[in-house]
Amino acid sequence: MEADSRAARVVAGEVRALARLITGLENGESQANLVMRILAARPRRAQVIGITGPPGSGKSTLTDKMIAALRKRGARVGILAVDPSSPFTGGAILGDRLRMQDHATDPGVFIRSLASRGHLGGISRATHSAARALDAAGYDFVIIETVGVGQSEVDVVRVADTVVLVAVPGLGDDIQVIKAGIMEIGDVFVVNKADRDGADRVVREIRSMLETAAALRRGSLPVRAAVDTLGGRIAPLSADQEHAAWAAARAVAAEADARLMPPVLKTNAGTGEGVEALVEAVAAHRRAAQASGSLEARRLEGARTELRSLVEERLDAALNEGEGGQRAIALAKAVAAGEVDAWTASTELIGLLIQGGKA
Amino acid sequence: MEKKIRVLVAKPGLDGHDRGAKVIARALRDDGMEVIYTGLRQTPEQIVDAAIQEDADVIAMSILSGAHNHLFPRVTELLADKGVDDVLVLGGGVIPEDDIPFLKGKGIAAVFGPGTPTKATIEFIRANLKRS
Ligand SMILES: Nc1nc2c(ncn2[C@@H]2O[C@H](COP(=O)(O)OP(=O)(O)OP(=O)(O)O)[C@@H](O)[C@H]2O)c(=O)[nH]1
Ligand SMILES: [Mg+2]
Numbered sequence: 090m091e092a093d094s095r096a097a098r099v100v101a102g103e104v105r106a107l108a109r110l111i112t113g114l115e116n117g118e119s120q121a122n123l124v125m126r127i128l129a130a131r132p133r134r135a136q137v138i139g140i141t142g143p144p145g146s147g148k149s150t151l152t153d154k155m156i157a158a159l160r161k162r163g164a165r166v167g168i169l170a171v172d173p174s175s176p177f178t179g180g181a182i183l184g185d186r187l188r189m190q191d192h193a194t195d196p197g198v199f200i201r202s203l204a205s206r207g208h209l210g211g212i213s214r215a216t217h218s219a220a221r222a223l224d225a226a227g228y229d230f231v232i233i234e235t236v237g238v239g240q241s242e243v244d245v246v247r248v249a250d251t252v253v254l255v256a257v258p259g260l261g262d263d264i265q266v267i268k269a270g271i272m273e274i275g276d277v278f279v280v281n282k283a284d285r286d287g288a289d290r291v292v293r294e295i296r297s298m299l300e301t302a303a304a305l306r307r308g309s310l311p312v313r314a315a316v317d318t319l320g321g322r323i324a325p326l327s328a329d330q331e332h333a334a335w336a337a338a339r340a341v342a343a344e345a346d347a348r349l350m351p352p353v354l355k356t357n358a359g360t361g362e363g364v365e366a367l368v369e370a371v372a373a374h375r376r377a378a379q380a381s382g383s384l385e386a387r388r389l390e391g392a393r394t395e396l397r398s399l400v401e402e403r404l405d406a407a408l409n410e411g412e413g414g415q416r417a418i419a420l421a422k423a424v425a426a427g428e429v430d431a432w433t434a435s436t437e438l439i440g441l442l443i444q445g446g447k448a
Numbered sequence: 449m450e451k452k453i454r455v456l457v458a459k460p461g462l463d464g465h466d467r468g469a470k471v472i473a474r475a476l477r478d479d480g481m482e483v484i485y486t487g488l489r490q491t492p493e494q495i496v497d498a499a500i501q502e503d504a505d506v507i508a509m510s511i512l513s514g515a516h517n518h519l520f521p522r523v524t525e526l527l528a529d530k531g532v533d534d535v536l537v538l539g540g541g542v543i544p545e546d547d548i549p550f551l552k553g554k555g556i557a558a559v560f561g562p563g564t565p566t567k568a569t570i571e572f573i574r575a576n577l578k579r580s
Contacts, residue, residue, distance in 0.1 A: 105532070108503040116451050179452070180477035186498065187487040193494040199501055204452070204482045 092123035099128065099226050104199065107226045111201055114215040114222070125218050128225040135224035136375055137231045139249030141211060144237025146255045147281040149188035150358035152234050156192050158368045159230050165197045167228035169219055171212050173236050174204040185234055199228060210244025211235035217248050217395050238271060246274040247391040250384055251374045253277045256295060258287030272298055276351055277370045283355035283363065295353050303350060407442045416441055453481040453573065456504040458490045460519040463512045468541065468562065472508060475566035492522040499535060506573055510541040517547055524555035534578040
């Protein structure tokens with residue numbers, strides 16, 4: 090069968106077969122899904138690292154240096170770099186790769202640019218399965234660089250074992266420290282462009298946010314109250330506000346907080362300074378997550394979300410195309426005319442979609 | 449899902465700027481294509497390996513420095529060496545008329561000079577893709 094031989098070629102490390110497979114996954118080709126059916130049965134080996142942060146924070150440059158550090162350790166590295174598609178034309182300029190081109194001819198490195206194609210979570214729809222394909226092709230590490238994010242693009246946490254959140258000094262108070270919603274997905278924090286003024290301040294701000302968050306997780310009412318009085322605002326704070334929030338958080342965060350606190354590191358992706366420590370921190374996170382069972386829990390949650398969105402997408406497609414689509418229109422007319430109620434019509438449609446195997 | 453045309457845009461050789469390449473990259477994006485932009489000073493080896501990993505349908509290169517007769521054919525040679533025969537290869541930049549037949553003989557499907565309207569390039573790509 091063609092799918093078998095395609096899968097075998099991917100596993101054997103044939104770069105063209107892998108590249109073609111990823112294209113097929115992006116385009117929703119059924120043949121590509123059959124190949125994935127075979128590949129998914131293989132044990133997972135790769136460590137998946139997500140790199141996320143604001144536009145221009147240095148994610149690609151950092152990835153480039155992480156590739157070098159991982160290659161020095163003898164590991165094979167696959168990269169999926171996501172950039173946004175234009176909502177107007179559907180086209181995209183995928184520019185992340187530009188910063189990683191020194192690794193283009195290294196047979197131990199595979200770099201693939203993905204357009205978001207309308208997906209809003211910071212990665213593209215095919216990113217999950219593409220990461221799995223890279224794993225099957227024998228890459229020890231899969232690095233996923235997300236779209237430059239604002240505050241709600243947190244899907245990468247559903248794919249990555251470890252999420253590196255990149256911040257930078259000098260972007261202006263409101264965005265240099267990442268928004269609260271996105272802070273929650275960071276396993277390792279990086280203040281990149283540490284050669285610039287203000288890096289230490291950003292490190293302190295992130296630490297204080299993390300301390301507050303850790304204290305909140307303990308259900309500390311005083312801190313929750315303190316944060317509430319800040320109106321959810323994280324930065325910039327007046328000296329008094331900051332002082333009050335810190336004091337409240339410290340009061341309830343016990344000594345154990347140090348242990349629970351994600352590391353906050355400084356890097357200069359331009360020179361590679363700090364990148365060794367980053368790679369170590371990522372490895373340490375993964376070891377701890379494996380030992381505590383949180384890796385397994387996260388993968389389960391990731392699979393759950395992936396499954397849900399796939400079901401939604403396929404039902405949606407089946408409702409808009411072919412036989413299901415026609416029946417949906419006919420039933421909508423009947424509902425509008427009062428010939429049938431919406432509940433009964435929906436039951437009929439669901440039955441039809443499932444029976445026909447269209448979804 | 450609709451298939452997207454993927455174009456790798458690269459500047460082989462030692463040119464100091466890439467304004468022209470960026471203009472064409474934007475025009476292709478605005479036409480709905482996915483453009484992988486690899487930037488300045490790319491070797492033919494980098495271009496070909498990147499095009500394979502990116503599963504590009506098209507490689508679009510531009511050279512101002514005069515090294516086109518060496519670098520463009522090197523790309524098509526490397527593609528052939530790797531058994532890739534379904535990628536459309538285009539050249540652009542400052543290329544003397546007299547060199548064009550030679551380049552076409554080497555597998556460069558079309559050569560676009562500095563004055564070419566981006567629309568002509570887009571139409572050429574759409575009409576000449578080697579895969580559906
Ligand atoms: N000074 C300084 N500049 C850096 C550093 N890291 C990256 N840059 C520069 O910052 C700019 C953006 O870097 P990228 O790596 O493209 O940033 P990115 O986060 O991948 O950007 P998007 O993918 O567009 O969101 C480039 O000009 C880099 O050279 C750093 O540590 N110090
Ligand atoms: Mg980038």
